Amino acid sequence: MKTFIQHGDCLTVIAPAGGTNSGELYKVGGIIGVAATTEAAGAQVVLKLDGVFGLTKVSAQAWAVGDLIYMNTTSRSLTNVSATGLVLVGVATEVAANPSATGACRLNGVSAPAAV
Template identity: 35%
Template structure:
């Protein structure tokens, strides 16, 4: 196709805040994992698909396949929807004391 640009698994976005490599990043309706560290406003590559270990809200106990949301204020994955956008599903269960949860990213937020 002459109008194909890219597969969209990696997207270039302006960093909305300072990020480190491997951090979750929310930019409008895109959520991804930072490929490298950068400062606010700089170009940043984020992975929008795949499975990643991301920091989890303390006490949350997502089961395998649970819907997961991004708490942008705390910069953690949570099981609490509310105003937190849906970003993917748990790729394995996590206990409440675990610092991270394995997330299968869905490529966009809902």
């Protein structure tokens, strides 16, 4: 097929201000993904856009399977509460207790403003 470019589950992008840490979630434009490597700001970094990841969440929340998950783009922590300024990034795939530092999230690969 002459129009195929790549599978798209991983994309190489320019690392955002502050750089990236391997295994952490980042938003670059409308792209949401987990950094494959630690890179300085402005360097190329591969983001994994789909799959289920154990990511930093608001500790004082309980998540249920299927909850919509939003990202605070400043702290990069995840929440199951929709609010202005957050972006939808995926869905919870496991129960997460209150308190707990991480939650399992299946990424959508793109961000969308939270509907409030």
